Amino acid sequence: MATMTRLLNKPLKAFGFYALIILLTSIPVYVLVVDYIWLTELDESNWLTLQHTKEKLQSREFTEADILKINQIWGELQPGVSIVKSDHKIPEDSIYEAMRPNEFDPYDSEDRFRGLKSQLKINGYLYEITIETNVEESNETLLAVAIVTISFFIILILGFILLNRNISLKSWRPFYQTLNSLKSFDLSKDQHLKLPHSDIEEFKELNKSLLNLVEKNVAAYERQKSFTENASHELQTPIALLKSKLDLLLQERGLTPQINELLSGIHAPLSRLSRINKNLVVLAKVENNQIGEPEYLKVTDQINSSFALFEDYIIAKNHSIEQKFENILNVHANPFLLETLLTNFLSNAIRHTPNGGNIKVQLKNRTLIFSNSGRNELIHKHMFERFSPTSKNQITSGLGLAIIKEIANKYGWKVAYQFENGFHIFSIEF
Amino acid sequence: MKILIIEDEASLGRDMVKYLTNEKFRCEWVSNYVAAMEKVGNYNYDCIVLDLMLPGGDGLEILDALKKLQKQDGVIIISAKNSIENKVAGLKLGADDYLSKPFHLAELSARIESIVRRKQFDSQNLIIQNELTIDLRSKTVEVNKNQVILTKKEFDLLLFFVGNKGRVLSKSAMAEHLSGDYSDMFDNHDFIYAHVKNLKKKLKDAGYGDYIKTMYGSGYKWQQ
Numbered sequence: 001m002a003t004m005t006r007l008l009n010k011p012l013k014a015f016g017f018y019a020l021i022i023l024l025t026s027i028p029v030y031v032l033v034v035d036y037i038w039l040t041e042l043d044e045s046n047w048l049t050l051q052h053t054k055e056k057l058q059s060r061e062f063t064e065a066d067i068l069k070i071n072q073i074w075g076e077l078q079p080g081v082s083i084v085k086s087d088h089k090i091p092e093d094s095i096y097e098a099m100r101p102n103e104f105d106p107y108d109s110e111d112r113f114r115g116l117k118s119q120l121k122i123n124g125y126l127y128e129i130t131i132e133t134n135v136e137e138s139n140e141t142l143l144a145v146a147i148v149t150i151s152f153f154i155i156l157i158l159g160f161i162l163l164n165r166n167i168s169l170k171s172w173r174p175f176y177q178t179l180n181s182l183k184s185f186d187l188s189k190d191q192h193l194k195l196p197h198s199d200i201e202e203f204k205e206l207n208k209s210l211l212n213l214v215e216k217n218v219a220a221y222e223r224q225k226s227f228t229e230n231a232s233h234e235l236q237t238p239i240a241l242l243k244s245k246l247d248l249l250l251q252e253r254g255l256t257p258q259i260n261e262l263l264s265g266i267h268a269p270l271s272r273l274s275r276i277n278k279n280l281v282v283l284a285k286v287e288n289n290q291i292g293e294p295e296y297l298k299v300t301d302q303i304n305s306s307f308a309l310f311e312d313y314i315i316a317k318n319h320s321i322e323q324k325f326e327n328i329l330n331v332h333a334n335p336f337l338l339e340t341l342l343t344n345f346l347s348n349a350i351r352h353t354p355n356g357g358n359i360k361v362q363l364k365n366r367t368l369i370f371s372n373s374g375r376n377e378l379i380h381k382h383m384f385e386r387f388s389p390t391s392k393n394q395i396t397s398g399l400g401l402a403i404i405k406e407i408a409n410k411y412g413w414k415v416a417y418q419f420e421n422g423f424h425i426f427s428i429e430f
Numbered sequence: 431m432k433i434l435i436i437e438d439e440a441s442l443g444r445d446m447v448k449y450l451t452n453e454k455f456r457c458e459w460v461s462n463y464v465a466a467m468e469k470v471g472n473y474n475y476d477c478i479v480l481d482l483m484l485p486g487g488d489g490l491e492i493l494d495a496l497k498k499l500q501k502q503d504g505v506i507i508i509s510a511k512n513s514i515e516n517k518v519a520g521l522k523l524g525a526d527d528y529l530s531k532p533f534h535l536a537e538l539s540a541r542i543e544s545i546v547r548r549k550q551f552d553s554q555n556l557i558i559q560n561e562l563t564i565d566l567r568s569k570t571v572e573v574n575k576n577q578v579i580l581t582k583k584e585f586d587l588l589l590f591f592v593g594n595k596g597r598v599l600s601k602s603a604m605a606e607h608l609s610g611d612y613s614d615m616f617d618n619h620d621f622i623y624a625h626v627k628n629l630k631k632k633l634k635d636a637g638y639g640d641y642i643k644t645m646y647g648s649g650y651k652w653q654q
Binding site for chain 2: 315
């Protein structure tokens with residue numbers, strides 16, 4: 001699976017990357033610019049010094065010995081300047097650069113110097129005058145600029161992160177609140193979705209659309225619920241009539257064995273119809289919260305009474321029963337719902353176990369496990385949903401597991417199914 | 431003995447009248463709240479079969495009225511509402527029993543028998559059928575003064591037969607009587623056969639006539 005990125009981290013990455021590229025390209029540009037300014041300024045300064053020196057030298061009458069003396073003094077006081085006799089004429093002033101050791105800076109191997117050479121005539125002799133100034137090397141400039149730039153880059157990124165968090169907290173807050181409201185919304189419990197107010201137009205529209213959508217869903221869900229409820233109530237009367245008519249029909253004289261056989265064949269589907277309907281009524285009740293007050297109930301008592309109720313069916317199918325209750329467990333639930341839940345588990349086990357099979361009921365801590373022998377694993381998918389087929393050759397109401405799930409959901413209990421070593425294992429954690 | 435059936439569904443009301451009426455019981459049927467109140471106010475019944483959902487009023491109010499009139503009529507509630515709250519409310523208001531729809535007419539008949547019996551024999555809970563004596567309090571059965579040891583289920587079935595004399599009982603109705611509301615979770619009720627066989631054998635061994643007839647393909651019938 002691809003790693004997920006939070007919405008706001010996406011622009012942050014892009015901004016950071018862009019800033020990095022720009023700042024990195026800025027380093028050589030800065031170095032070139034700084035170097036250029038340096039050199040221009042130094043050249044100008046050298047030229048000014050040269051003009052000044054030339055003027056002063058020419059304004060007075062210096063002898064050859066004087067010049068020699070001046071050069072010597074300069075050499076001692078200001079090593080960058082010198083004046084020596086020249087034997088050939090150079091056409092114009094020239095600028096040069098030189099690398100040489102600096103006697104005042106022993107740690108630096110070589111320094112860069114910028115010089116200006118010129119000629120002038122004193123007493124008819126041609127002299128060459130040189131002015132040199134120490135310049136920062138360009139690799140040192142590069143290092144300084146790089147350090148400064150990278151420091152700024154780090155400050156920039158930290159700023160981005162802080163700003164991003166700030167923006168996320170403030171402007172995106174309604175969005176995340178909406179997201180959380182949606183996550184915690186449960187169609188079977190909540191009637192309305194509560195969304196935060198927002199000044200941002202997109203969020204406002206998003207919330208409006210969501211509210212609209214949820215409202216429609218709630219309405220559809222309500223319609224479905226009331227349909228189930230009404231349908232099951234409406235069906236009760238015709239089922240009751242069928243049952244009573246059948247009872248009366250059995251009393252008629254002169255029924256042949258063939259007719260009797262047909263009549264008793266009606267009982268099984270009628271029972272099933274009646275069971276489906278009762279189950280729908282229970283589902284509607286749980287969904288609509290129309291069930292009575294919870295009480296503290298002992299789970300093992302209820303299991304025992306369910307076993308007593310179904311004793312005949314267990315004997316008829318020759319099942320062997322194993323019970324292992326490791327502790328006493330009290331649950332807080334409505335008695336009718338707990339009874340419904342447990343009888344559904346047990347009747348499922350009895351019905352679906354092949355004749356002479358095993359049924360085990362275990363209670364360990366807060367978990368109750370019903371295991372029964374079976375041949376093939378049931379179809380897991382949607383097995384706890386209404387009328388979902390769990391296997392191909394079964395006649396059931398199709399609602400037993402849905403009721404179990406619905407009741408478990410109501411009380412926050414967890415149900416699970418697995419198939420292991422030829423046993424269907426249903427567990428419920430109270 | 432007089433039975434009043436208060437049921438708004440006409441067809442079901444007529445079926446109950448037809449099934450319950452015999453040499454012992456006379457049945458009257460009303461289908462709405464006003465008529466029911468009138469009957470209840472003017473006459474006494476041994477048992478009233480009361481549907482809670484009535485046109486014109488709530489069945490529970492009829493119960494309330496009976497209580498205020500200090501009537502001793504036995505009441506059995508039949509309701510499609512099938513809810514525990516209704517059951518509790520009904521029993522609190524003085525109903526003797528509660529049966530949720532749909533039910534077998536045989537079950538209703540047995541329950542009415544039981545209520546009527548309780549109202550009649552306050553001191554001595556005995557049912558005597560020829561040479562058979564059933565003691566409801568100690569739950570024992572005697573044939574010609576010889577005690578017959580029955581299991582709880584055989585005893586229940588015997589009472590079910592006695593409450594439905596001369597009527598054909600389906601296996602489905604008998605299973606529902608024994609396992610209650612949950613019997614319709616199962617399609618096969620063949621275990622009834624074993625219980626009836628044992629009951630017949632025990633009664634016969636004690637010298638009681640073979641009154642339980644097997645109706646081929648449909649069920650059983652108590653015939654004297």
